[in-house]
Amino acid sequence: MQPIDWVAGLLALGGFGFTLVGFSLAAELGWWVPKGDPQSLDFRLAPFGISIVPVLIASGLICLGLLAFWERQRQREGQSSLLRMGVFNRRIYTLGLTIGTLHTMLNVGTQFNLFQFIPAVVGLNPIQTAIAVMPFTITQLVVLIRLAKRRPQMPHRLLLQVGLGVKAFGIFMLFLAITPSLTGLSLMPSLIVMGAGTGLFATYITSLTFDDTHDDEKPKLEGYIAPFKTWAPPWVGAFSVLCWWAWPR
Numbered sequence: 256m257q258p259i260d261w262v263a264g265l266l267a268l269g270g271f272g273f274t275l276v277g278f279s280l281a282a283e284l285g286w287w288v289p290k291g292d293p294q295s296l297d298f299r300l301a302p303f304g305i306s307i308v309p310v311l312i313a314s315g316l317i318c319l320g321l322l323a324f325w326e327r328q329r330q331r332e333g334q335s336s337l338l339r340m341g342v343f344n345r346r347i348y349t350l351g352l353t354i355g356t357l358h359t360m361l362n363v364g365t366q367f368n369l370f371q372f373i374p375a376v377v378g379l380n381p382i383q384t385a386i387a388v389m390p391f392t393i394t395q396l397v398v399l400i401r402l403a404k405r406r407p408q409m410p411h412r413l414l415l416q417v418g419l420g421v422k423a424f425g426i427f428m429l430f431l432a433i434t435p436s437l438t439g440l441s442l443m444p445s446l447i448v449m450g451a452g453t454g455l456f457a458t459y460i461t462s463l464t465f466d467d468t469h470d471d472e473k474p475k476l477e478g479y480i481a482p483f484k485t486w487a488p489p490w491v492g493a494f495s496v497l498c499w500w501a502w503p504r
Contacts, residue, residue, distance in 0.1 A: 260329065266322040274315030281308045351464025358419075358456060365426070365449070366391070369442075377437055387439035391446040391453075398454025411459040418459070422452030 284290060285306040366388065373384045407414055425448030432445050 260326075263322060263326055263329075266318050266325060270315045270318035270322055272315070273311045273318065277308045277311030277315065280311070281306075284308055348464055351460060354415075355460045355464065358453075358460070362453060365429075372433075373439070373442075377439060379439060383439065387442060388446065390443050391450040394447045394450025395454040395457070398451055399458055402455070402458045407459070411463045414459045415456055415463060418452045418454075418456030420452070421455060422449050425449030425452055 286308055287306055289304075289306040369388055370384055373379055373387060374381065377384075377387075379387060425445050428445035428448055429442070432441050434441075
């Protein structure tokens with residue numbers, strides 16, 4: 256049994272943690288010039304007279320740089336490593352991982368804004384809002400179950416394109432459905448179409464990602480998919496905070 260790479264784990268935690276916390280605090284503390292009077296702020300919030308935000312982001316980027324250097328050195332020495340940087344040289348795998356992560360961010364961002372928009376505009380409570388958005392999840396689950404054990408007659412790449420096209424059309428329908436007379440029922444057609452496109456895309460993105468890998472490599476490469484998708488929602492939240500901060504008032 257190979258020992259755990261604790262140094263890499265701590266560097267990864269610090270890299271992603273500092274960066275995301277910095278983005279999350281930007282709207283409250285300021286990107287560079289601290290909000291409020293710097294003289295009255297604690298040194299922890301305004302070190303050297305500037306906001307703590309750039310310090311946190313810079314610290315996170317430094318940790319990520321040290322992580323990449325540390326993992327490359329361990330691989331050269333033949334030791335166990337938390338990450339295998341060489342897998343990102345595989346074009347199909349890298350493209351599949353990137354596209355899947357971007358799709359997750361789009362998915363999370365759409366649902367996040369729906370849960371913020373519906374209660375404020377339609378006047379539904381949290382439970383009613385969840386019920387109104389439920390057709391999206393149910394349709395996605397139904398499509399996944401129906402396609403999971405079927406061998407497609409079309410190439411996976413074409414099916415992914417069809418799935419993204421259906422989802423894009425569903426988002427367009429959602430845009431048209433947002434009117435002053437919006438109700439939970441009027442959202443249902445667009446959510447069903449979006450769910451169908453999401454289910455079709457999610458069914459085949461993994462198989463396409465591992466298209467050029469061997470069976471003995473898949474357990475190692477699968478370890479990258481979950482972290483990328485797990486970190487997607489925090490990045491969506493950070494980006495939403497950034498948009499809120501930059502939006503003119």
